[in-house]
Amino acid sequence: MASSLKKNIGFGGLISLGAGGVIGSSWIYTNSQFFKAYGAGGEIFGLIIAGILAVLVSLSFAELSTVLTKSGGEVVYAYAAFGKKGALFAAWALMGAYLSILAFFVTASSLLISDIFPQISTGPYYTFAGVKVHFIELIIGVAITLVVFAVNYFGARLTGNVQILLFFGLVILGGTLIAVGFFKGSPSNFFPAFYKGQNSLSSTVRFVLPAMTFMTGWESVAIMAEEANLPKRLIGRVVVFSIIIASLYYVLVLLSSAWIYPWQATAKMDMGTIDAFRAAGFPILGMFAFIISFLGLSTSFLTLFAATPRLVLSLARGHMLPKGLAKVNQKHGTPTNALWLVLILVLGIGWLGKGALIYFLDIGGFLIALAWSFNALSLLKIRRKFPNLTGGFRIKHLTFPVVGGIFAFSMAALTVIPGTPISLVWPYEYIVLGIWVILGLIGFWTGDRDETVSGDFLGSSLDDLKQTNSQSK
Template sequence: MTDLKQTLGTWQLLAFGVAGVVGASWIYTNSAFFDLYGAGGVLIGLAIGVALAACIASAYSRFTAVFPRAGGEVVFAYATLGRGASFLTGWMLLGAYVSSLAFYVTAFGYLLGNFFPWMNTIPLYTINDETVYLPVLAVGVVLTLVYFTLNWFSVKIGAQVQLLMFLAIIAGGLALAVTGFSAGSPGNLIPAFGPEAAPFADTMRFVIPGMTFLAGFGLVAVLAEDARIAPAKTGRLVVLTVLLAGGFYLLVLLATAWVLPWQEVAAMDLGTVDAFRAAGFPALGAVAYLIAVLGLLTSFLGLFVACSRVMVAMGRAGLLPSALAAVHPRRGTPHIALVFVTVITLALGWLGPGAVTWFLDTGGIYLGVVWIAVTLAYYRAPRRYPQVRGATPWWENALPGIGAAGALFVIVLALLPGTGSSLVWPAEYIILLAWLALGFVLYLGGARKPDAEALQSLTGSTAAGADRRGGHEG
């Protein structure tokens, strides 16, 4: 078995993590959030969501330090819960990743269409009331192939591109924050809730989308085998990813509610973009839009790379065809898995946002299942791997359980009709059941490896928690 080439240093890995989490739509849809939940509900609810995600990330952190291997959650679940739980975890993770990747194929073109109207010309077809245009689809296909090419030769090339976009996002966010806080007033934020609002209920309702804002923090764990830094440090970067991404969200949203009265922002169309334009800073409105564009690009790239690593892990364990685990002997990249990711992304991406949104909405359930599985693995770990939890105080060991409870809450609200977060009937329920059924068939029909062999393939020399990098810091 060939290991992936270790090329990612601290900054590259952090860029994949944080920039992979910070998406696009939040920066121009926060006007709708303010209208529904009030600025207070958005900011406090998001802060609670960040705290819950950080609780789950603490389990990821400890697992990653012991098992710094491709696939992250797939490895954690197999090592502690067994083959069935590992397949479910990996299959749910693939469902979430593939749904997002397919959405990004056309989302980038539609985002550009706000500046370049010619993007929305030459209609091809309409699915679920959303028309797919030739320029939009063409740009998405080209972007997908560019990402494939970047990672075909070395993940380091893609990581350098990710790092540059990450730094641009951070610089833009700081510019918005400095201007918003210096030119605005706390009186624009307070009172943080409308006169007819129910502050507690509005806050708690935003916890769910707040948690989904942090959905990609597991990228660091998934890419751990590509890292050339000490596993313990890689593990700490998982939690740092949640805190930095969550802090970035909160900073920009707070600045948006500070630069203008948030009630005015709630009546606008493009949230932060329109808020800074109306406050007399049109250049910063463009910066906010640029953050949205870069956020989409970085999330697309991060998930593209991570999806291939999940396939590698499942191939190693015999949960999916073993060919997916192949690593190019010279480039050290998972070339076959990268081809599969590209094919699946394009195969679903052409459907456009109307259909792909159905897939995307089920992603919250998939990720909730993954978070719960990692938490269960964390509490089961001491039976075979006591080093995962170590001598930690009881309150620290309780954190993943708190986060998992939040994840279960998300799943229940999505499955129950009429909650405001429910799946769309019947399309999204059918997609969910179809994905589970396909996974069940693949699981039963796969060529099963002996558990000891599969576990050795997954964990490599790290099965006993050994540091295969000798503590090297990159």
């Protein structure tokens, strides 16, 4: 049974997976809803805060990805710091976040198509959370999911090359919107950035939670580091650069839409940035925004569908899931069994439809905040256990990732405490979270307690760390 992944991803592919994985689709058309709820300032400033938070948190991933370069990223780091219990917790949080977002994409893909072809939102349907799910929409979403699965199945090189092309399209189209928006628009369309009498601080902070879901995806760089064909030091830099690129892209495109057309009017529309450029007299740019939503959905879909099976593979290598899930296709160099499992899970929850969109985002935001904070803790623990640890990327001041980790944990804690500005929606989101907690506990209680792991899980990395530590003593 082969279990070695091929080093098929170059610099361009890796940064396209990282930045392209962050840039999704919903942000460009749901800003009408978010402008209405939080004001244009609430969404845009909330994204800036989430971006800064992500950069701070990413520093711990950046350092550890250059030392422990095995597939799985945070799962491997958590094992090095806390053993199997830590690895299971990290996997539970990251997989929950990624599966939530992937399920969101199943629905979002058909939602986008229905804007051009409203006919797909007709015919037989069922209802979830008071919202109709038409069978044609579901079939289209499933078909797109299968295409994403197929691209990932045939190798990381293909995934990376496809991602480069899609990301290049995002840059060209987004740059056009930004240039026209700021050149032809006016700051008076954006300011004041909040509704009269609106609590600007509360609105901004409340949006940070879904914004954190928008900011996820860059962790895939660390998760897929084993397949990166470039120096380790560059892997750490790509982790950080991916967030900076994606954050600037988000903020500038959204700000250009609020510059070109009054955001209060956009808040009353259905498709956010797409409708804003259309209403401002730029129908072609409205189509550009629409294409961006498709490209962003594709890049995020591809990245997270590539990263999630690597988490499964890592757990199987660590004897925390059945060993069959560690199988790697010798020809394509991909974790095929893990890919099939992820496909089943995504389709198993993707049928919930448009009524669950916000649920997916909020639950995903909570879990990713938890994962981010835990990785900062893993870095502190590893630094203490191995004080002479060196890699291709080393943080001089641990204050930065610690601050990011504390902030991320605070956001996660506030979401589960009822009555806070960012609390989960009662009762649906608490029920979904409760189910995921139960599944995590079942996996923890029934898992193999033996701390022995396969060589593929950590390779020689942990032995090197231990040797470095003993020499320092």
